[in-house]
Amino acid sequence: MAIVDAKEILIKATEGKYSVGAFNITNIIQMEAVVEAAIERKAPLIIQTSVTPAKAIGPEVLAAVFRVLAESAPIPICLHLDHCTDVDFCRRCADAGYTNIMIDASKQLYEENVRQTKAVSDYCHKLGNISVEGELGTVSGVEDQVVVADDEAALCDPDAAVSFVKETGVDIFAPAIGTAHGIYKTENPKLDMDRLKTIAGLINGKTLSTPLVIHGGTGLKPDVVKKLVSLGGSKFNVSTDLKHALIDSTFDHISANREQYNPGKIDDAVRKAIKKRVNYWIDLFGCEGKA
Numbered sequence: 001m002a003i004v005d006a007k008e009i010l011i012k013a014t015e016g017k018y019s020v021g022a023f024n025i026t027n028i029i030q031m032e033a034v035v036e037a038a039i040e041r042k043a044p045l046i047i048q049t050s051v052t053p054a055k056a057i058g059p060e061v062l063a064a065v066f067r068v069l070a071e072s073a074p075i076p077i078c079l080h081l082d083h084c085t086d087v088d089f090c091r092r093c094a095d096a097g098y099t100n101i102m103i104d105a106s107k108q109l110y111e112e113n114v115r116q117t118k119a120v121s122d123y124c125h126k127l128g129n130i131s132v133e134g135e136l137g138t139v140s141g142v143e144d145q146v147v148v149a150d151d152e153a154a155l156c157d158p159d160a161a162v163s164f165v166k167e168t169g170v171d172i173f174a175p176a177i178g179t180a181h182g183i184y185k186t187e188n189p190k191l192d193m194d195r196l197k198t199i200a201g202l203i204n205g206k207t208l209s210t211p212l213v214i215h216g217g218t219g220l221k222p223d224v225v226k227k228l229v230s231l232g233g234s235k236f237n238v239s240t241d242l243k244h245a246l247i248d249s250t251f252d253h254i255s256a257n258r259e260q261y262n263p264g265k266i267d268d269a270v271r272k273a274i275k276k277r278v279n280y281w282i283d284l285f286g287c288e289g290k291a
């Protein structure tokens with residue numbers, strides 16, 4: 001139990017047709033809150049940090065807190081570096097104790113994406129007990145330092161996906177299928193479910209080897225989330241939703257208690273709000289009791 005890489009829990013999730021929540025956190029309170037919620041629901045968990053909070057707090061500090069929380073937790077937990085475009089920083093986080101690393105070279109040409117992703121895969125696999133996520137096609141919207149305009153977004157080509165996985169040695173794979181980071185601009189974003197199905201069939205049809213990742217969870221309707229999970233999305237990323245929960249709960253608490261100067265009470269309000277959202281997602285992902 002406790003500290004795991006992403007691949008091992010995601011193989012089980014793919015087999016069991018559920019998804020593991022991969023929640024982006026920006027501080028330690030949020031990290032504690034997602035862990036508490038997952039423990040209460042007996043759900044496997046992936047904690048994610050984008051590059052900016054990882055640099056601000058320090059990957060060594062984040063990994064140390066993760067270690068303390070995960071070692072005593074009765075559920076498997078992975079610490080994932082999200083959308084890192086810098087191979088050296090990927091290496092630093094792997095050295096620090098992250099157990100899944102995403103190198104995001106998806107804006108580069110195919111050959112360069114393969115080169116950078118393979119470099120990170122080789123490094124992490126040599127260290128051991130660290131899995132690697134790569135992306136092909138580009139997910140539109142804003143996720144930390146990665147900004148993809150609508151006209152830059154490109155869906156993942158299924159045949160290229162097969163060669164990408166083979167050439168890079170990635171353990172888990174994120175195909176762009178039309179989901180987006182941040183708040184969706186339309187109520188019913190156009191997602192290419194058939195493309196996901198095709199890619200899942202080509203990559204994991206004969207032998208389940210490379211679990212698939214869905215980016216851009218925030219704002220997707222419940223039936224859409226469930227459909228993506230049923231088609232093989234076994235890691236489901238949620239970031240913006242938790243940022244809103246953090247900021248709204250802080251604002252609401254301070255607005256209602258303007259004369260109270262007790263930071264612990266703000267933390268309690270944030271913890272409660274984050275746990276509520278994580279519970280919502282765990283219900284949709286079907287991962288309760290799968291730890």
Ligand code: 13P
Pocket residue numbers: 024082083143180181182183214215216217218237238239240241
């Ligand atoms: P959202 O911010 O849309 O939830 O996307 C999260 C994500 O995919 C992080 O990689």
